[in-house]
Amino acid sequence: MNLDIENAALILSAFLFAVGTAGVLVRRNAIIVFMCVELMLNAVNLTLVVFSRSLGLEAQVLVFFVMAVAAAEAAVGLAIIIAIFRHYEGVEVDRFNLLRW
Amino acid sequence: MTESVFFLLFAILAAGGGIMMIASRNPVASLMYLVLTFFALSGIFVMLDAHFLAAVQVIVYAGAIMVLFLFVIMLLNLGHREEIDMRSHLSRLVALVVGSSLFAVVAALVLQGEKSSLASEEGTVVMEAILRSRGAVGAVAEPLFTSYLVPFELTSLLLLVAIVGAIVLARRRAP
Amino acid sequence: MVSLPLLLQEAHAAYEPILPVWIIVLPLIGAVVNGIGAFMWRGNKSIPSLVGPLAVIGAFVIVVLNFGAMLTAAPHDPAIVSLWTWMAAGQLNVGVDLQFDQLSILMLLVVTGVSSVIHVYSVGYMGEDPGYSRYFAYLNLFVFFMVVLVLGANFPITFVGWEGVGLCSYLLIGFWYENEDFASAGKKAFVVNRIGDFGFLVGMFLIFVHFGTLSYTQVFAAAPATLAYGGVVVTAITLFLFLGCTGKSAQIPLYVWLPDAMAGPTPVSALIHAATMVTAGVYLVARTSVLFAMSPVSQAVVAAIGAGTALLAATIATQQYDIKKVLAYSTVSQLGYMFLAVGIGAYTAGVFHLMTHAFFKALLFLGSGAVIHAMHHAYHEVHSHEDPNDMRNQGGLRRYMPITFATMWVGTLAISGIIPFAGFFSKDEIIWYTGAYGYGILWGVALVVALLTAGYMTRLMVMTFYGENRTGESAKQHLHEVPAVMWIPLAILAVLSVVGGWVNIPDALPVLPGVHAFHDWLHPVFAPARGILESHGLHEAHTSPIGGGEAMWAGISTVAAAIVILLTFRALIRRTWKPAAESVEPTGLAGVLYNKWYVDELYDRMVILPLLALWRGCWRIVDDGLIDGSINGLAASTRAVGWIGGLFQTGRVSTYMFYFVMGVLVILATFLF
Numbered sequence: 001m002n003l004d005i006e007n008a009a010l011i012l013s014a015f016l017f018a019v020g021t022a023g024v025l026v027r028r029n030a031i032i033v034f035m036c037v038e039l040m041l042n043a044v045n046l047t048l049v050v051f052s053r054s055l056g057l058e059a060q061v062l063v064f065f066v067m068a069v070a071a072a073e074a075a076v077g078l079a080i081i082i083a084i085f086r087h088y089e090g091v092e093v094d095r096f097n098l099l100r101w
Numbered sequence: 102m103t104e105s106v107f108f109l110l111f112a113i114l115a116a117g118g119g120i121m122m123i124a125s126r127n128p129v130a131s132l133m134y135l136v137l138t139f140f141a142l143s144g145i146f147v148m149l150d151a152h153f154l155a156a157v158q159v160i161v162y163a164g165a166i167m168v169l170f171l172f173v174i175m176l177l178n179l180g181h182r183e184e185i186d187m188r189s190h191l192s193r194l195v196a197l198v199v200g201s202s203l204f205a206v207v208a209a210l211v212l213q214g215e216k217s218s219l220a221s222e223e224g225t226v227v228m229e230a231i232l233r234s235r236g237a238v239g240a241v242a243e244p245l246f247t248s249y250l251v252p253f254e255l256t257s258l259l260l261l262v263a264i265v266g267a268i269v270l271a272r273r274r275a276p
Numbered sequence: 277m278v279s280l281p282l283l284l285q286e287a288h289a290a291y292e293p294i295l296p297v298w299i300i301v302l303p304l305i306g307a308v309v310n311g312i313g314a315f316m317w318r319g320n321k322s323i324p325s326l327v328g329p330l331a332v333i334g335a336f337v338i339v340v341l342n343f344g345a346m347l348t349a350a351p352h353d354p355a356i357v358s359l360w361t362w363m364a365a366g367q368l369n370v371g372v373d374l375q376f377d378q379l380s381i382l383m384l385l386v387v388t389g390v391s392s393v394i395h396v397y398s399v400g401y402m403g404e405d406p407g408y409s410r411y412f413a414y415l416n417l418f419v420f421f422m423v424v425l426v427l428g429a430n431f432p433i434t435f436v437g438w439e440g441v442g443l444c445s446y447l448l449i450g451f452w453y454e455n456e457d458f459a460s461a462g463k464k465a466f467v468v469n470r471i472g473d474f475g476f477l478v479g480m481f482l483i484f485v486h487f488g489t490l491s492y493t494q495v496f497a498a499a500p501a502t503l504a505y506g507g508v509v510v511t512a513i514t515l516f517l518f519l520g521c522t523g524k525s526a527q528i529p530l531y532v533w534l535p536d537a538m539a540g541p542t543p544v545s546a547l548i549h550a551a552t553m554v555t556a557g558v559y560l561v562a563r564t565s566v567l568f569a570m571s572p573v574s575q576a577v578v579a580a581i582g583a584g585t586a587l588l589a590a591t592i593a594t595q596q597y598d599i600k601k602v603l604a605y606s607t608v609s610q611l612g613y614m615f616l617a618v619g620i621g622a623y624t625a626g627v628f629h630l631m632t633h634a635f636f637k638a639l640l641f642l643g644s645g646a647v648i649h650a651m652h653h654a655y656h657e658v659h660s661h662e663d664p665n666d667m668r669n670q671g672g673l674r675r676y677m678p679i680t681f682a683t684m685w686v687g688t689l690a691i692s693g694i695i696p697f698a699g700f701f702s703k704d705e706i707i708w709y710t711g712a713y714g715y716g717i718l719w720g721v722a723l724v725v726a727l728l729t730a731g732y733m734t735r736l737m738v739m740t741f742y743g744e745n746r747t748g749e750s751a752k753q754h755l756h757e758v759p760a761v762m763w764i765p766l767a768i769l770a771v772l773s774v775v776g777g778w779v780n781i782p783d784a785l786p787v788l789p790g791v792h793a794f795h796d797w798l799h800p801v802f803a804p805a806r807g808i809l810e811s812h813g814l815h816e817a818h819t820s821p822i823g824g825g826e827a828m829w830a831g832i833s834t835v836a837a838a839i840v841i842l843l844t845f846r847a848l849i850r851r852t853w854k855p856a857a858e859s860v861e862p863t864g865l866a867g868v869l870y871n872k873w874y875v876d877e878l879y880d881r882m883v884i885l886p887l888l889a890l891w892r893g894c895w896r897i898v899d900d901g902l903i904d905g906s907i908n909g910l911a912a913s914t915r916a917v918g919w920i921g922g923l924f925q926t927g928r929v930s931t932y933m934f935y936f937v938m939g940v941l942v943i944l945a946t947f948l949f
Contacts, residue, residue, distance in 0.1 A: 005108055007211060009145060012112050014207035016119050022200030023123035024933045026193055031174060032128060035135050038166065039119055042142055049151045053228055061244050063154055067161050068256045072263035074166045078173045079270035085177050097927030199937055206944045
């Protein structure tokens with residue numbers, strides 16, 4: 001098992017992604033869920049950076065874009081959460097189930 | 102050797118931050134732990150010769166996005182509440198199982214893979230060459246403003262749309 | 277139109293059918309025109325009055341021309357007119373072919389001739405009816421199908437006519453369909469006939485399987501070589517065909533529809549249920565005589581059923597009070613005579629009786645129709661709802677309806693077999709041959725039935741025309757004779773009932789000259805069958821089973837019939853009956869006969885009720901339970917699956933994330949292994 005920095009970083013990335021997934025599954029507060037999504041995005045960023053070493057700098061450009069889009073998404077998402085909060089007086093994810101069958 | 106130590110340090114900080122983030126009851130505490138994770142990741146970026154991204158990570162993620170999150174938490178007065186917003190024990194168990202299996206599968210895939218083009222020595226040499234010739238910023242800027250100009254412009258448009266959308270969504274309706 | 281002498285001259289060499297298609301087409305045109313008239317020109321009486329009878333009279337004229345041509349040419353083989361190919365599939369090749377031979381021409385003469393007379397009569401009888409056009413449309417359509425039946429050169433074409441006359445019978449029996457009983461009678465006729473049709477079809481299928489063809493000339497030519505004499509196959513074929521005959525010609529066990537068929541207008545009863553349709557069965561046996569001759573079992577069955585039916589129906593007729601019912605059972609009985617004749621191999625005698633019976637039975641029915649017409653008119657005038665058919669309401673009508681009275685007596689004497697009327701010669705021949713061919717018991721039965729016939733017919737005459745009139749004081753003011761358009765047909769048929777028998781007078785009778793015209797005419801048709809019978813032991817004795825020659829027994833039967841008439845007359849003339857409304861139902865043996873030996877009730881118990889139970893079972897268990905159940909079950913299971921699927925749609929992001937991750941794990945795992 002070759003545990004150089006690339007591999008280690010990839011394993012860390014996998015770990016962070018798994019943690020983020022577990023967080024989405026286990027937390028009810030919408031904002032916390034959002035933060036877990038950000039964590040997952042970061043894990044992916046880490047993976048991309050690792051691979052940019054061997055596959056070229058385009059990967060880092062992609063990371064750049066990921067960050068930009070994540071920022072935009074965070075802004076809009078939080079705006080939505082604010083709007084929902086005004087309606088529900090609470091941001092538990094379990095209550096947003098209008099799309100049930 | 103030193104490299105490994107630093108990496109291990111940063112890795113533990115990142116992993117720990119992540120776990121504490123999802124385990125903490127206080128939303129503000131969760132947020133802080135996430136910021137810790139971001140800083141640790143930034144450090145790892147530096148170790149992987151992505152200097153520019155390390156800086157951007159701190160500025161954008163830790164500095165802007167997390168601040169935004171904090172603003173919203175404070176705005177909605179969610180900071181002090183320590184209500185039980187964790188799910189049932191069964192859900193926690195399921196999340197644990199799912200998360201572990203996901204980690205296990207991906208880790209196994211990683212360790213199983215061929216490593217021909219991922220040799221550390223070669224990668225570091227190439228990267229350092231590029232960094233020396235163009236500088237940290239220039240290394241990313243050059244592809245960004247030549248090959249990927251159109252996506253760049255579109256991203257700026259995206260940000261504009263996001264701004265407008267956020268304002269529209271979050272404003273109070275006229276009574 | 278070609279000139280007649282030229283036609284006859286040309287036909288001397290060989291017989292060519294003259295205008296064959298028009299015989300069929302004219303009645304069809306009549307049916308179509310009258311049918312359109314029933315919709316478009318309601319209330320117009322003149323079109324049906326002209327088109328209806330003329331269509332059939334026209335066909336009759338053409339048949340007479342063909343008869344003349346055939347008489348001169350005297351061909352040995354049938355003339356086939358092929359119109360077009362109907363079915364050509366592999367080995368099966370059925371064309372729309374018409375067969376003109378002595379038998380079919382004879383049948384056509386009877387059918388179109390009697391039809392013409394009855395059509396004219398109908399103009400008077402149905403004149404007041406609102407369904408006048410529809411009536412003539414159906415009647416013309418019937419003649420069309422009957423002609424097709426008789427002219428068919430192969431089994432399918434005959435079957436088309438067979439089915440068609442059944443259809444028209446249903447339409448005409450239930451002509452006054454607003455009355456539910458009449459409509460039910462029509463249904464009963466059709467359904468019972470259908471059972472017979474099944475027999476016909478199976479017989480036809482068997483013939484095709486064994487002969488590869490369905491054309492009469494080919495089948496009958498190949499029969500002696502292809503099938504074994506007395507074998508299972510030929511017996512099966514003929515018995516199945518005979519099942520069809522029992523349906524169409526009202527023999528045991530399928531005769532039950534005919535008495536109920538009296539619900540239709542009386543001219544219909546006269547035409548369809550006396551002279552033509554019911555004789556189709558006899559015609560079929562005569563046509564397939566070669567096949568029947570090859571199966572002694574079938575012959576015996578036909579003869580036995582014929583004799584049995586004759587006896588059964590005659591006993592029932594003695595206790596019926598509806599004038600048409602008496603005649604209906606009489607028809608069944610006389611048809612029994614015809615089947616007895618063709619069953620024992622006396623084909624010519626059977627067809628001869630068919631012809632004479634057509635004359636005097638149509639006469640009797642039309643006469644009863646005149647009586648009913650007068651009674652109905654009388655009751656209508658005084659707004660009474662009494663039954664005009666019931667003889668207990670009649671009586672003494674000879675004072676009011678002399679022509680009808682006279683012609684009915686002619687018919688009665690003819691059917692009773694009194695010399696020199698037509699029925700004597702035909703019935704006597706059947707009785708003689710039954711004895712001469714060695715069927716002792718059937719011979720005795722035939723004699724008894726002849727006496728019963730004389731008896732119930734006299735009873736009918738006495739109850740209707742003699743004694744005190746029981747119609748009611750006010751009603752009987754309105755009784756009068758029928759108009760000319762109705763009694764002229766009666767007169768025509770009366771003349772035929774007198775002279776119709778003179779075409780076939782046995783040599784054995786003293787004084788009278790022997791006439792063989794009828795026998796010679798039909799000889800070529802029945803020669804093959806007769807040949808088969810004679811080669812297998814058919815032998816005409818010269819004395820009856822208990823001694824005495826033909827002349828002696830002819831004399832005995834006539835005298836006995838006359839004695840029965842006189843005795844019955846004397847016994848009944850002094851009797852008084854109460855009108856139908858005040859009468860009680862007969863009891864004891866008379867009651868059993870009045871209730872038709874409870875045969876209908878027996879069929880109900882044995883056949884109808886089990887079928888109804890089966891129907892109900894099929895409905896509840898199979899249709900509702902299985903079929904509906906499985907379809908509904910399919911829908912229910914679909915809904916259940918949908919409900920299960922709905923359980924997964926919680927609307928919560930975390931749940932969906934969970935599914936997502938599971939999917940990702942599965943995909944990643946495939947990379948791992």
